[in-house]
Amino acid sequence: MNAVARNRRWGLLGLIVVCFLSIPLHFFYDWTGENTFIGLFAPINESIWEHLKLVFWPLLVWWTVGFIFYKKEGLSFNKWFTAAAAAIFLSMFVIVAWYYIWKGALAVESTAVDLSALFIAVPIGQLVAIHVYRVITPRTLYMVLALLFIAVTGAAFIGFTLAPPDFPIFMPPN
Helix, strand or coil, X not given: CCHHHHHHHHHHHHHHHHHHHHHHHHHHHHHCCCCHHHHCCCCCCCCHHHHCHHHHHHHHHHHXXXXXXXXXXXXXXXXXXXXXXXXXXXXXXXXXXXXHHHHHHCCCCCHHHHHHHHHHHHHHHHHHHHXXXXXXXXXXXXXXXXHHHHHHHHHHHHHHHHCCCCCXXXXXXX
16 A cells, blocks of 8 residues: 555544544543643643644644554655644634634534534544645655644643633633
8 A cells, every 4th residue: 555545544544533532532631630731631621722632632643653653664754744734733723713603703602513613623634634645745844844833732732721821712611
């Protein structure tokens, strides 16, 4: 199986696995008695920012494990992690947009709508990432930007969990 087909299969499988593993991740912080370390990776409240952890960390782990598993079979590190960053960024963007369109613009508050964001965002992110891996020309600049995005976002999740700014995206809804 070539690298593009492997990426496609891994991305589609990740679509399912990440969606369903994100559900228990939502509750890990509470299940562990509000363990601070777990709170760095799982939502500690109902803010939209904290819920982005439900896609960031699982997608990062998924794509990293995939690279480790398949790297000896001809994967491009540059293309793989550029695609991973695309999946993460787009999934997070869709969740934020979904939330603010439904709640802010349409004044709809519904657990079903909130939950559906995950099941819409992850497939969109994964499908775009599969496409990115297939068509992108590997360039060091893309990989550096992708890894920088991942590192800065991961650091922001840790920092803003410990000291959230006073902005609406970091505040739980009333």
